[in-house]
Amino acid sequence: MSSEVSVFQNVPLAPPDAILNLNTLYKADTFPKKINVGVGAYRDENGKPWVLPVVKKAERAIVEDASLDHEYLPIDGLRTFTDASAKLILGKTSPAVTENRFAGIQTISGSGAVRLGADFLNRFRKAPVYVSNPTWGNHHDIFKDAGLEVRTYPYWDAEKRGLALQGWLDTIKAAPKGSIFVLHPCAHNPTGVDPSTEQWKQIAEAIKAGSHFPFFDCAYQGFASGDLDRDAAAVRFFVDQGFELLCAQSYSKNIGLYGERTGCLTIVTKSTELATNVRSQMCKLARASISNPPAFGARIVSMILNDEARFQEWTVQLKVMANRIISMRTALFDILTELKTPGTWNHITDQIGMFCFTGLNVNQVKVLRSEYHIYLTDNGRISMAGLNQSNIRYFAEAVDHVVRNVV
Amino acid sequence: MLAARSLALCSRLAARPSAAPAARLIAIRANSLWAGVKQGPPDAILGVTEAFKADSNPSKMNLGVGAYRDDQGKPYVLTSVRKAERSIQDLALDKEYIPITGVPEYNKLAAQLAYGSDSAPLKAGQIVTAQSLSGTGALRIGGEFLARWYEGKGGKKIYLPAPSWGNHTPIFKDAGLEVAQYTYFDKKTNGLDFEGMVKDLKSIPNGSVVLLHACAHNPTGVDPTPEQWKEISNVMKQKEHVSFFDMAYQGFASGSTVRDAFALRHFVEQGHKVLLAQSFAKNMGMYGERVGLFSLITDSAEETKRVDSQIKILVRPMYSSPPLSGARIVKTVLADSTLRAEWLEEVKAMADRIIAMRAGLRGHLEDTYGSKREWSHITSQIGMFCYSGLTPEQVDKMRKDASVYLTRDGRISIAGITSKNVEYLAKAIHDVTK
Numbered sequence: 001m002s003s004e005v006s007v008f009q010n011v012p013l014a015p016p017d018a019i020l021n022l023n024t025l026y027k028a029d030t031f032p033k034k035i036n037v038g039v040g041a042y043r044d045e046n047g048k049p050w051v052l053p054v055v056k057k058a059e060r061a062i063v064e065d066a067s068l069d070h071e072y073l074p075i076d077g078l079r080t081f082t083d084a085s086a087k088l089i090l091g092k093t094s095p096a097v098t099e100n101r102f103a104g105i106q107t108i109s110g111s112g113a114v115r116l117g118a119d120f121l122n123r124f125r126k127a128p129v130y131v132s133n134p135t136w137g138n139h140h141d142i143f144k145d146a147g148l149e150v151r152t153y154p155y156w157d158a159e160k161r162g163l164a165l166q167g168w169l170d171t172i173k174a175a176p177k178g179s180i181f182v183l184h185p186c187a188h189n190p191t192g193v194d195p196s197t198e199q200w201k202q203i204a205e206a207i208k209a210g211s212h213f214p215f216f217d218c219a220y221q222g223f224a225s226g227d228l229d230r231d232a233a234a235v236r237f238f239v240d241q242g243f244e245l246l247c248a249q250s251y252s253k254n255i256g257l258y259g260e261r262t263g264c265l266t267i268v269t270k271s272t273e274l275a276t277n278v279r280s281q282m283c284k285l286a287r288a289s290i291s292n293p294p295a296f297g298a299r300i301v302s303m304i305l306n307d308e309a310r311f312q313e314w315t316v317q318l319k320v321m322a323n324r325i326i327s328m329r330t331a332l333f334d335i336l337t338e339l340k341t342p343g344t345w346n347h348i349t350d351q352i353g354m355f356c357f358t359g360l361n362v363n364q365v366k367v368l369r370s371e372y373h374i375y376l377t378d379n380g381r382i383s384m385a386g387l388n389q390s391n392i393r394y395f396a397e398a399v400d401h402v403v404r405n406v407v
Numbered sequence: 408m409l410a411a412r413s414l415a416l417c418s419r420l421a422a423r424p425s426a427a428p429a430a431r432l433i434a435i436r437a438n439s440l441w442a443g444v445k446q447g448p449p450d451a452i453l454g455v456t457e458a459f460k461a462d463s464n465p466s467k468m469n470l471g472v473g474a475y476r477d478d479q480g481k482p483y484v485l486t487s488v489r490k491a492e493r494s495i496q497d498l499a500l501d502k503e504y505i506p507i508t509g510v511p512e513y514n515k516l517a518a519q520l521a522y523g524s525d526s527a528p529l530k531a532g533q534i535v536t537a538q539s540l541s542g543t544g545a546l547r548i549g550g551e552f553l554a555r556w557y558e559g560k561g562g563k564k565i566y567l568p569a570p571s572w573g574n575h576t577p578i579f580k581d582a583g584l585e586v587a588q589y590t591y592f593d594k595k596t597n598g599l600d601f602e603g604m605v606k607d608l609k610s611i612p613n614g615s616v617v618l619l620h621a622c623a624h625n626p627t628g629v630d631p632t633p634e635q636w637k638e639i640s641n642v643m644k645q646k647e648h649v650s651f652f653d654m655a656y657q658g659f660a661s662g663s664t665v666r667d668a669f670a671l672r673h674f675v676e677q678g679h680k681v682l683l684a685q686s687f688a689k690n691m692g693m694y695g696e697r698v699g700l701f702s703l704i705t706d707s708a709e710e711t712k713r714v715d716s717q718i719k720i721l722v723r724p725m726y727s728s729p730p731l732s733g734a735r736i737v738k739t740v741l742a743d744s745t746l747r748a749e750w751l752e753e754v755k756a757m758a759d760r761i762i763a764m765r766a767g768l769r770g771h772l773e774d775t776y777g778s779k780r781e782w783s784h785i786t787s788q789i790g791m792f793c794y795s796g797l798t799p800e801q802v803d804k805m806r807k808d809a810s811v812y813l814t815r816d817g818r819i820s821i822a823g824i825t826s827k828n829v830e831y832l833a834k835a836i837h838d839v840t841k
Contacts, residue, residue: 069482071694111723257502288543290726291540
């Protein structure tokens with residue numbers, strides 16, 4: 001090569017992804033009592049990943065069906081999947097559904113749905129994007145890479161260890177008209193703190209007053225409370241209030257499909273014609289990034305959502321996961337109470353979903369890692385799924401120690 | 408002004424309970440956030456399939472989409488793939504997220520298939536790989552990476568052959584690159600305008616990024632000869648251009664994965680730091696499972712680390728991590744010597760059927776129907792597609808008169824031809840060209 005200097009000479013080394021790096025560190029650790037409460041993936045009572053039985057059966061049926069091939073899906077994905085997915089979040093009796101003014105686009109799980117929505121907004125309705133402080137780290141990067149300006153709204157009140165509602169409402173009021181607000185409809189990541197029904201009413205009112213646009217990111221429908229309808233309440237409320245909105249849906253946690261990357265971007269507009277137009281523009285964006293989405297995971301979800309028996313089986317297994325998480329919250333609270341660990345700990349049982357914002361500071365987190373081989377993110381977030389009856393006492397005692405001894 | 412006023416009037420009218428539906432619709436449109444979103448045009452290629460489906464003529468033929476069909480005109484799931492799929496079921500693996508840029512074993516096997524296991528940069532760790540959403544995803548990763556980091560004199564721009572796959576332009580534009588063209592197809596000969604191509608490559612600024620179809624050019628089927636590839640490599644070197652190969656048909660073009668990778672491997676041997684988009688859609692029939700690989704040859708193991716870290720930073724906000732099932736299947740086939748051998752035979756069989764259909768079509772045109780036109784390009788072109796030379800008007804007429812569907816650029820997907828309908832197609836083509 002005649003040129004001596006590489007064209008990539010100036011590409012700097014980037015730091016590894018914080019959350020995924022934790023996994024790497026955990027795997028390399030040989031300490032027998034190590035605990036991984038980093039990545040948000042469900043673990044069973046024995047700390048193992050759980051492929052839902054209903055998923056295994058659907059998979060086998062698909063692989064053994066000689067009439068199925070691997071042909072391309074349409075650009076917007078498997079329609080039996082996306083229609084069922086949109087109806088799952090919106091509710092079958094939603095006015096958006098009965099008036100046929102919705103559309104579902106199959107995406108690469110929730111991440112892909114958020115990105116597709118972000119790219120669409122950047123092209124057709126550019127405005128500042130407000131994400132919660134804190135939020136899932138990747139939200140910032142997704143909207144930024146899509147070309148949008150990212151701002152934050154207050155969310156976590158560190159003193160109360162709860163929702164910073166007034167700060168949030170004030171920010172909505174002060175935001176430029178027509179801003180985009182990214183909302184977690186349930187099981188907020190990373191805090192686990194969700195607004196109450198009454199609080200959602202206030203938030204919706206403020207968003208409407210500012211003519212802002214709601215973009216929901218729903219990664220835990222059914223996984224939070226165990227009840228699919230309850231976890232969808234915020235989204236449905238907004239639709240009932242007449243909002244147009246986007247909702248990113250993921251089947252990573254609630255159907256345990258993680259690496260299959262199965263998701264849907266559900267769109268609610270004011271008319272069938274508009275939904276059709278928006279769908280066509282989403283397809284243009286998707287065609288230039290992935291052409292069409294992967295079939296396998298979508299087929300699994302379609303089989304489950306569209307068959308009554310499979311659907312019922314799924315809801316039972318979904319409750320198993322949600323209930324195990326809830327029981328771990330209760331157990332952790334009980335042990336910390338028993339140990340008389342300084343501070344208040346009811347936020348552990350007040351919060352919901354995969355994650356708990358413990359309130360531990362970064363120094364305490366570092367000691368948990370170095371001395372106790374317990375892996376969690378610097379912001380004190382733990383994935384409840386990483387706890388079980390065998391390790392919860394060890395975990396609680398470690399927390400007790402750092403609370404008492406590390407400033 | 409007038410339009411706005413009448414719109415406002417409609418809104419007021421529409422607010423009345425007795426408003427006519429049309430007025431209400433206009434009002435709804437005006438108030439919606441998406442009022443400015445126009446209906447996007449239908450995808451040209453996929454639109455052909457839609458029209459085909461709606462046609463009730465029993466002799467209809469779909470020569471649009473580039474997906475392989477067997478001699479019965481049916482999609483073909485490779486036997487080696489079915490075996491791999493079923494064996495995977497028995498392993499009861501989990502579905503945990505795979506790494507952002509894929510599972511090392513898959514990446515390695517895919518890269519080895521493309522570059523050859525004895526490839527020097529591979530052995531020296533001078534390659535960055537990322538499992539991708541098939542070829543499209545790999546092209547997009549490359550495009551985004553270039554738009555963000557390329558500092559070559561040619562700028563953030565990519566040159567595509569004229570013509571190229573229709574989706575190349577939107578992919579690279581959306582990635583943030585400017586898109587331009589270089590001379591490629593010669594309409595007069597239905598072959599390669601080699602002189603024109605070399606002239607353009609020499610005249611564009613030094614350090615330009617150039618997209619090359621590794622084999623089985625889409626849509627023309629026209630590939631440079633090995634000698635021509637060598638000369639192209641020399642010109643690219645002199646001009647310090649960066650080669651971005653799109654290889655969607657390795658094995659599928661000639662029947663040999665080694666032969667089809669000649670251009671890529673020659674360039675690498677010559678020291679080009681190539682980018683590569685690889686697809687398993689056609690050669691393993693993985694189409695809808697979206698399995699591919701993006702790779703880039705670096706200067707050193709140290710550069711590999713830096714580039715790899717930035718690729719991850721780029722991919723995470725796109726979709727976090729790639730889908731695991733399709734890649735598992737491909738990995739299983741490539742890693743198992745029996746399945747791999749079976750796969751290579753199946754790829755050859757698919758390529759052979761395509762080659763046979765080309766010969767059949769040309770034969771019928773020349774002998775059965777005595778066409779006076781030149782049809783040698785049908786057999787000199789290679790791969791899934793044939794740039795027939797038919798005009799848009801002739802294409803439209805074939806659709807109307809014979810229910811034969813293809814894109815208006817005259818591109819025929821040879822896979823849509825079977826031994827039962829090859830003569831019918833020859834007649835249809837003859838009828839519009841005689």
